[in-house]
Amino acid sequence: MQFSEKIQPQKMGFREYIEALEDERRKIQVFHRELPLSLELVAQAIEACRQQLSGTTTEYNLNGQSECSEQTSTDDPVFEEFIPIKKRASPDCDEEDDEEYYDDGEEQHSHRNKIQKEDSTNNNNNNSSCSTDKKKSDWLRSVQLWNPDPQPPKEDVPRKASVVEVKRSIGGAFQPFHREESTVGKVNASSSSLPTAKTPSSPPVPATSSTGPVSTGGNAGSGGKREEKGQGQRKQRRCWSQELHKRFLHALQQLGGADSATPKQIRELMKVDGLTNDEVKSHLQKFRLHTRRPTTMIPNSANSQTAPLFLVGNIFVQPQEYAAATAAIATSTVSSGELTTVTTAPHAAIYAPVATHPTTIVPRTQTHPSMKKSPKCNKLEDVSDHSHSEERANHGEGNSPASSSSTHGTTSPGC
DNA sequence: TTCGTAATAT
């Protein structure tokens, strides 16, 4: 009946489609590790199309129509056709993300499925399989230097065009949205911004819950103000990667140390897109804390007693320290991250010494737990850099060579 | 408006 008529054109479509699929498969082949499911899906699709083409099964024909032809919308059968395939895929995905695929699974979306398939040609990664996406994102992440805790992968985008009005605004873009609003305001600069500049793209650090929205509760704790400002949502976390931290240190150095530097100045010097004063301020706060705490120890305590302290800025420093620090600074320029040395040195000496405090002689040897990296951001820890800077800073105070040097890189500035 | 600090969330 109509069949015959339709079939002809369809067949044509199939061939083309099959070719496209094959082409697709070749492309994916390269990433077979990353996109095993995609590969499989494509292969299956090819096979299905071929079968249909050959006319082996009537059922398939129906399906095929839907699939290949764009008319699909009209035909019911189509659904069935693809559904199975999807389902097959879905289970795999489930392993890593259930929800993702559930959506697709719905019969109603069959239509969508089709679309996805087509899209797959364009974006292998995204659509083909959720699992792949994740994997990919993972390895991509590893590469990234910093992340403004953006939102999860693109997956969302494709999936829910319908649902997500939020995102649609930006199109592919992501997080900026929350950020800007929530944050003070300067963010605006960042607006779409993202850390495009030097820093590579930004993967979500904790892809995990990143979905900010959920956290709506976030506000709860704090209070109401926030709502006024923006949406009640809490801003996404920014993870301070090594690179970012380096910049921070560099800026700090230029500004004469953590004590003298102000968040705004630091931010300006850092020249990082999307970085807000609040973020810098927060990081600075942490940095100062770390820097100071350790200080207390002053290995030299013994010496300290004997040696007169010297006030630098607000800090008391031992002459030696001070000299060293200064020198360090001078030289510091050479070594990238080192600036810290300067700053730290002084501090270290500082507080503790003041005999006034009962203080404490802390065995400086200990590393501070403080700067350790948090589980959240693993990212770059490995980086060869291990920014000494910070560590030094801390140790610096201690100055004692031995301990300082070793000290571990454990502390990662990062997060 | 910015900064510093404390409280809070993740």
Place this chain on the structure above:
DNA sequence: GATATTACGA
């Protein structure tokens, strides 16, 4: 427990 965000006062 550490880190980042938010709130609040100076």
